Amino acid sequence: MSKKNLHATNFRKVLELFHDGRERxxxxxxxxxxxxxxxxxxENKELRSQIKEVAEILDLAECMEFDGQKYWIDEDNEKTGPYCQVCYDRDGVLIRLQERAKHWECYSCQNLFVKMSTGNIIHKSRPKKESKPLLRLFS
Incomplete structure (x- = not known):
């Protein structure tokens, strides 16, 4: 029996079988x-979990800010980061940069980001188009 057959007519069929004395x-x-x-x-439980995960990713993307070199997360005026622009754009992974005297360093991809003077214009990041396969919510 396929999932499409889970229908009220099946319950009616069960009732008919009982009435006909075919209990087994x-x-x-x-x-x-x-x-x-x-x-x-x-399946429904798994789909709900996937929808929740997608919603959380979209919420995070709305909080991302880009200062021209690296990403920051700004939630309720609380700024965290910075995060590696290369790792985020390439892999979709947030890797916190390590602060040095004149630069920030990413331990994951080994890129360096020069510290800039204050007053940088911060740009909101746009949702990026990834070449990764899309999350299949419905099959």
């Missing part, structure tokens, strides 16, 4: 219906 067939059909229901429940 009715029980067997009920087990199949139950298994299909549990599979659909698990």
């Amino acid at each position: 067939d009715a029980e067997s059909l009920l087990r199949i219906i139950q298994e299909d229901y549990l599979n659909m429940y698990e």
